[in-house]
Amino acid sequence: MKIRTLIVDDEPHAIQIIELYAANVPEIEITGSCANAIKAYQVLQTTPIDLIFLDVKMPGLSGTDLLRSLKTPPMVVLTTAYPEHAMEGFELDVVDYLLKPIPLPRFLRAVDKILFNFKGTKPAPAAESRREGQKQHYLYLRVERQYVKVNTRDILWIESVKDYLKVITPGEVFISKQKISLAEKLLPSGLFLRIHRSFIVPLDKVERMHPNHVVVQGHQLPVGRNYKQSCIRQFLPDTVALDQSC
Structure with missing residues (x-):
């Protein structure tokens, strides 16, 4: 089963990095992205979402304010360039907290936590090997408006x-x-x-x-x-x- 994922960040480059990283994880399906929390709130009212990569500091409504406004929030991974927000994030029971710029190994560790929360079990060795194999043999490139898988x-x-x-x-x-x-x-x-x-x-x-x-x-x-x-x-x-x- 795919994990339907929304990226919320006011920085286009930050969105692109998460999209590229996530393209290496077959369990994660990026269903869309939003440049602000207001738009994300509207999407969440109409679209089933399992996971949000949520930037903390955005103009207008902050990521943590958005999270507090949701009655039944999905899994959330906070992303930010400011480490002082970490404690606030964990008080909101987020899955993980990623400090920008996000290294790929750190992103993959967050994915393991996501899979544990989503499936209720740790990733099976075969699944880990499969993901490692894909990381070894494929590169996903954003070409125009799509992602192309290159061996x-x-x-x-x-x-x-x-x-x-x-x-x-x-x-x-x-x-x-x-x-x-x-x-x-x-x-x-x-x-x-x-x-x-x-x-x-x-x-x-x-x-x-x-x-x-x-x-x-x-x-x-x-x-x-x-x-x-x-x-x-x-x-x-x-x-x-x-x-x-x-």
Whole structure:
């Protein structure tokens, strides 16, 4: 059974991060988002919702004021950039409290609490393995008005261009409006490497290494000065010092 979820936050970027994180959790279904508590209250009167990711500080009605106004509130995870609101949140019996910027591992721990509250049992090992496997093999990208599921094993490289992300695969180039730092968090650790402020490569796709670039599928991708040492550690672990190589 899906957990019908509403995101309430006045910051579009904060909504996008939760949507991207939640796309990696098959049990959570994002049914919508609201930029203020008044709109959220109206949605809750007409739409069945099981879970709210609720920002605390918003113009007009605050998140905690909205929560107090609900006779039978759904599960609530509070989100905020202000840690001093934590005690108030737990007094309102929320499931969890996430401090912005929200790291993906912390979000997934909150998901475990959500599943425990929703199902009344801890996630089964098989379910945890399934979720971990999905996190390892798929990246969800927001392309225009939809989310596209990209197999990470198909990715040749990822490139940041201004405010957009280009994900290059053999058959298609996906363009998504998100930060490369967020993609770096969502990618499986140990399989991808940031080689430049604007480039991430899958380790198994790197064909050759040169002083200032690597080669993937015949394409030269630059290695940034600040990333050379991590390249050396990854590709040449037995090398003590290579001043100008990666």
